Amino acid sequence: MRMVDIIQKKREGQALSTQEISWMIDSYTSGAVPDYQMSAWAMAVYFRGMTTAETADLTMAMVASGQTIDLTTIPGVKVDKHSTGGVGDKVTLILAPLVASFGVPVAKMSGRGLGHTGGTLDKLESIHGFEIEQSEAEFIKQVTEAGLAVIGQSDDLVKADKLLYALRDVTATVDIIPLIASSIMSKKIAAGSDAILLDVTVGSGAFMKNIDDARLLARTMVDLGNAVGRKTIAVITDMSQPLGATIGNRLEIAESLAVLKGEGSSELQYFIAELAQLMLGLADVDKSLDEILTHLSNGAALDKFKAMVTAQGGDMAELLASPVHKTQFSKVVRSQKSGFVTSFDALSAGLLAMRAGAGRAVKSDLLDMDAGIKIFKKIGDAVQEDEPLFEIFYNKPDFDVDKESQDLLDKISISDEKIKIKEILEIIK
Known part of the structure; x- marks a missing residue:
């Protein structure tokens, strides 16, 4: 095969075969296909799009480009959650321990933020001593024993995505729905969870600015997840205003802590409870919103948060004593x-x-x-x-x-x- 033929085929609007996509990703990851040819292909996709089958093939070729995590030794249905990002998005900090408090294991690899505010990892690192790096064995052990872990993504996970995303970022080819969907889902699939909740934000503070694009991205990702045996649901959520009452790393940790104590905004509590109900449903655990909210007020979710922070080296005593640090x-x-x-x-x-x-x-x-x-x-x-x-x-x-x-x-x-x-x-x- 030749990359120039694949570029030309996509430029003319034809669908690529499974073999062509697999060869392209393997060759790009190994360095045999240079950046300039891959960027030409990405621009062809920008104008010509990809079929559902092509997007699925691309996703699985990217999964195969690096390490995959095997979570089968962890009992129960392992659930994961991904957000396309937003302003003040502290959902994982509350949602993961809340879901884990019902006995459903949450195994999450997360990322750092680039843009409005820090990502989930940055927020967690505002807790003194919190460690985001773990080996696969340590990750599995913590999820088995504590019920949840939120760690940094392994450098060996989905190598092709790291290369391709960096290239798209500098060639004006980021906002292509098949490539966004394959980027997100390849990482979620490689991370090994059985079921995935996708939070697709829409509005001025989100990547997707209109409901039609958000709906198309959500549908594409749900179909990808279900096609490879991962039970997947997407929610489209409003990001026309910041989520909650804080923006900023330690500030958002403090607000999350308040919600985990059953305090803070009742609106935010209810929103997180709705997401938890969907996530629990993916693990075949049926709970009412009232039952879920009870785990915020009775300390069950907070206990899981404390267990995670302590297991990952965080100073929970310092956090409880001084949730917010004063600025100059x-x-x-x-x-x-x-x-x-x-x-x-x-x-x-x-x-x-x-x-x-x-x-x-x-x-x-x-x-x-x-x-x-x-x-x-x-x-x-x-x-x-x-x-x-x-x-x-x-x-x-x-x-x-x-x-x-x-x-x-x-x-x-x-x-x-x-x-x-x-x-x-x-x-x-």
């Missing part, structure tokens, strides 16, 4: 009028948190674990003139907090109309 500087931003909040732009809030130090503009950026934003009013909330809307926490002496806070304030709308948004927009099975 802060600024409270107040409403300039009375009414109801009708919009709170998630992207603007995420970028503000990033510039304050909570996220990375490039991979080499260092995170300020304590920087971020606390939100006092969200969509649907009543607000009075001069009442606090949000507070910025930062340690950068040269951070132009007045300009930055005004930029976000300009993206928050307040009117006489009270509106309500729904977190889960659709469920795709």
